[in-house]
Amino acid sequence: MRAAGAAAARGLLDRLPLTGPSGYLAVRNLRRRAAEMSGVLMPLILFTCMASATLTMQAVESDAIRASGVPKSVDAKNLETLNLTVVGVIVVFCFVMLINSLYAATTYRGREFGQQRPVGATPGQVLGVVGAEGLILTVTGVFLGTVAVLAGVLAFSAVRTGSPWPGQGPGIWLAVVAVATAVTLGTVLFTARRTLRTPAVAAVTLVA
Template sequence: MLGLAMNSLRFQWSRFTATFINVFLGAVILTAFASLFDTAAGSGVSASDASSLNTIAAAVGGWGLLIVVFGLASTMRLSNSQRQGDLALLKAAGATPAQIGRLIVGEAIVVALIAALLAVGPAVLIGRGILSALQSTGQIAGSVDYTFGLIATAAGPSITMLAMIAAAVITVRRTRHLSAKDALSQPVADGSKITKTRVVVGVAILLVGISCAAVTATVLEGEGFLALSVAGQAGIACAIGLALLSPVFLRAVIGPLDFLTRRVSGASGYLAASNIRRRTDQTAAITMPVIIFTALATVSLYTLKVQNSANVADGLVLSADDEGVQTLTFIIVGMIAVFAAIVVINNCVATMLGRRAEFALARKIGATPAQLRGSTMLESVCAVVVGIVLGTVAAAVGIAGFAYSRTGSLAIEPGPLTYVLILVIIAVLTLAAGRISTARALAKPMLAEIT
């Protein structure tokens, strides 16, 4: 199966491009923050500086690992849903479920290893940039030298490998129990069922996020630095929980979408509603990173806004801790938001390009390219709207908990410009990626795709 995995990567490398890009970016983030442990252990570093560096590396690395695993799992799930026909042929030829699992995990290990090795150079540059940012705000002494040592060299690739294997195992759990007959029919009705396990896990993580917000509002009242951190965790946990539950919400909007779009866009609206109903998982692969991006950016920037407004109202000057939190927040938001944005683009492109044969068959029975472009645009709009709404709800939970902790009130200063900018960025990225990839998918002649 390892030889088969290598041949699969060799002859179908384009299928793994999106996964490789996501793994590479995740490896850069994880390795860059792992290097802070090496820096903390360097000679001449004071105890306070070492403690700060270790805390930042552990906190950001932990949440970064969770988000990276989540992003990789959604990408690999999408990739494997588009190769069910290949897996069905292997099963028909006698491959066992365990062998199929080893094939998928083997491919994941090879991709992760290559990505982790290539990520070392960019990780060194970003690690230096993080240290410089911390030194510029006075959190870390300027005399501390950046070190990229054994911990980053060993931990970065190993954590990346662990994240990729975890994502592969999540994918294998869904794939290995399919019969050859089910696998062949799966592309037609992908995502028609939402597993109870996914719902239970999603609800559990959502409750963890709500609990973090409640703790922020009550137990941590007046604890600015710690409350800000836990509020961010509340927003991220709620975002991940809602992302896992996103297929439920997508299926809930199919009826209204069908009712509205049929009257506005005719056949395109019918096709969009039908595709979301039958391919909920593929649409959710776009919605999930939208939720993460929206929630992370919104909760991070607006909790800082609440903090700064409260400081001004109290006549306080920003402390070193507050400045440090702001710097760290912008670093986290910038790096992980870029990762989430790339996942959105990759998943959107992979989804549309993987539907070439479907588009060809639709054209064969009379659908026009314009109708198919309209259909995919409506699907993308639906994915973005649901993702933005759920991401906003997740962010609101974290923001409300921190606002009550800091000010004793749930009132939040509007400041809509930042929020609108976040929405515009994610909407433009998703819709543009969907439009361009659909045009590429429709570029080939219909008969060439069918054959």
């Protein structure tokens, strides 16, 4: 998974129209740190996959039972509650792991940020680089997570409804992607802004 994430990130770097100082540094940093940043992709992929797949398949199942006209049994309701609870715990764990990974990875770069500022990089440019990196990371994680979602959801929907394309999917997927994007970009930008409060001289003296 780490190798796939690194390869996907490098492929996206060649396609995104990133220009200017921020774009150049974002591409350079991600190419240099692709293997390291791929470790952050895992919780993002798991969050996207688990949340989208579980909510979509449960919606398909509920609609299929409702369409059949058969009242939902107590066992079916208990199973639904159990599924949502178990997967909810996993999703929350991935959510927390994502935030912690992003926070740690960004905080670790305090010395790097400090070295950029004495040579002319403004805080806004540093944040622009971090934001571009976060965007690429989000696109890569969401893409890989969506591929995993489709592998399960399409087959499940085809069996339960006769159609591989569930009508409930787009709305749920968009909501999950919005949360993943907000969390990823919000965490990296907040952490970078906080790290930039350290004076440049003090940041440069930090142990790498």
